[in-house]
Amino acid sequence: MALHKATDHKQVDDTTDLFAGTVATSVAAKNRMPENASRPEAVYQLLHNELLLDGNASQNLATFCTTWSEDQVHRLMNECLDKNMIDKDEYPQTAEIESRCVNILADLWNAPAGATAMGCSTTGSSEAAMLGGLALKWRWRHKRLAEGKPADKPNIVAGPVQICWDKFARYFDVEIRQVPLEPGATGLRPHQLADYVDENTIGVVAILGVTFTCDFEPVKELSAELDRIQAETGLDIPIHVDAASGGFIAPFLYPELVWDFRVERVASINASGHKYGMAPLGVGWVVWREPELLPEELIFRVNYLGGDMPTFALNFSRPGGEVIAQYYLFQRLGKQGYREVYEACAATARYLGEQIASMGPFELLYDGRGALPAISYKLKDPENAGFTLYDLTDQLRMRGWQVPSYPLPANRQETVIQRILIRHGIGRDEISLLADDIHRALHRLTAGTPAVLPDDVSRIGFHH
Numbered sequence: 001m002a003l004h005k006a007t008d009h010k011q012v013d014d015t016t017d018l019f020a021g022t023v024a025t026s027v028a029a030k031n032r033m034p035e036n037a038s039r040p041e042a043v044y045q046l047l048h049n050e051l052l053l054d055g056n057a058s059q060n061l062a063t064f065c066t067t068w069s070e071d072q073v074h075r076l077m078n079e080c081l082d083k084n085m086i087d088k089d090e091y092p093q094t095a096e097i098e099s100r101c102v103n104i105l106a107d108l109w110n111a112p113a114g115a116t117a118m119g120c121s122t123t124g125s126s127e128a129a130m131l132g133g134l135a136l137k138w139r140w141r142h143k144r145l146a147e148g149k150p151a152d153k154p155n156i157v158a159g160p161v162q163i164c165w166d167k168f169a170r171y172f173d174v175e176i177r178q179v180p181l182e183p184g185a186t187g188l189r190p191h192q193l194a195d196y197v198d199e200n201t202i203g204v205v206a207i208l209g210v211t212f213t214c215d216f217e218p219v220k221e222l223s224a225e226l227d228r229i230q231a232e233t234g235l236d237i238p239i240h241v242d243a244a245s246g247g248f249i250a251p252f253l254y255p256e257l258v259w260d261f262r263v264e265r266v267a268s269i270n271a272s273g274h275k276y277g278m279a280p281l282g283v284g285w286v287v288w289r290e291p292e293l294l295p296e297e298l299i300f301r302v303n304y305l306g307g308d309m310p311t312f313a314l315n316f317s318r319p320g321g322e323v324i325a326q327y328y329l330f331q332r333l334g335k336q337g338y339r340e341v342y343e344a345c346a347a348t349a350r351y352l353g354e355q356i357a358s359m360g361p362f363e364l365l366y367d368g369r370g371a372l373p374a375i376s377y378k379l380k381d382p383e384n385a386g387f388t389l390y391d392l393t394d395q396l397r398m399r400g401w402q403v404p405s406y407p408l409p410a411n412r413q414e415t416v417i418q419r420i421l422i423r424h425g426i427g428r429d430e431i432s433l434l435a436d437d438i439h440r441a442l443h444r445l446t447a448g449t450p451a452v453l454p455d456d457v458s459r460i461g462f463h464h
Helices: 040-051 071-079 092-108 125-146 163-171 190-195 219-233 321-358 389-397 428-447
Strands: 118-122 155-158 175-178 201-207 239-242 266-272 284-288 300-302 309-311 362-366 374-379 405-407 416-421
Touching (some): 092 321, 118 321, 389 416, 389 428
Antiparallel strands (some): 118 284
8 A cells, every 4th residue: 555654744545534644734836846746636635625716617707618518528528538639540530520510510601502611620719710810811912922912011800809819910910900899889880891991901800799798790791891892992802700609609599690601701700619619618610611712821731640631720739529529519409409508598698688777877788689698788877886897896706706897999998898698507597696696786886785685585684
């Protein structure tokens, strides 16, 4: 039986209770590797206890990311811990399942009938968006050089985008022309495009699920405006749809909304499997309308893993479990299941929006209707409210809720808003508890005493 010495020099063996041994009597080496090995149960318990200091993921209403998964997903992920997604020769069935997912998404996003789906999995929607942007840049450069024109000043036009597009612009030497939000708007509007696009524009990014406000930008209308600009100027500017969140919402909640490859100007679409795709953290997707839209120069072939394999993701080695989990969810839920889950989420978002609107000091920017299952709101009169949304965030955090407060971007930074997302695994009862806690927090912030709700019997005896 293995023996380990604790710091108090007691002999510790495998029968010693964890809290009579290392866990209770040692401080973990924080910034250097310890000299000796330890019992696995002891190290597990030590880390488990440290991680309890993190927030409760199910109460994190700031994140788009999946925080709940079925047991079967956990099992499949565990079975794929040793599978390298990039090694398609060694793990051909995992590669086949990735290909199936790409085809499922191409079909879901209405790729042209008969076209061969071109796309791949990534570590998330940020990497997928960058691949879409790189393809836009390379195609624009090909065209410019073929016309004998300079290709050294590419730009990309977008509204209030997620930080990955700023990274793309900086990393790959592209000017980002971020169109300011107009008063009352929740995203890029078509009539704004003419002032920002020119012959150096590699593409326009349309957001299906704006990070700040949760609304959808009007892809079809943006395309129509680019059609008008082309008719006047000859500029043929493609669209990349960043559907990080909405790509797994629109097909099920709003099937009649035309935003995807039904719009001919849409060249590529990215989405996050680990957001509203419901897969565990670590998977995103990018799909092109047709293979020709992915320049050959962006495809690399490697043979040192055992076969001649093309790769065009930014990352290389990564686990295959997230892709397997995504395929499991496609098979497990089908279109009916995804629709039912998000109908329930959307109904809960609308319920919360109604609760927030009825409380008095808030004005909804997005009420949960027509886009993501979420809401966003601001203070009606921030100067005279007696508190800020940042104060409300702090109050809610004391109950474990993570509800972000932040300023809107570009030209509306004086407006501070809050956003609450409803995901798979978040039920109506949980959200009713959040609404109660917001109500109590408002009372504390404005009156300085805890509020007692009419049905809050548990607190009546403790009212001071």
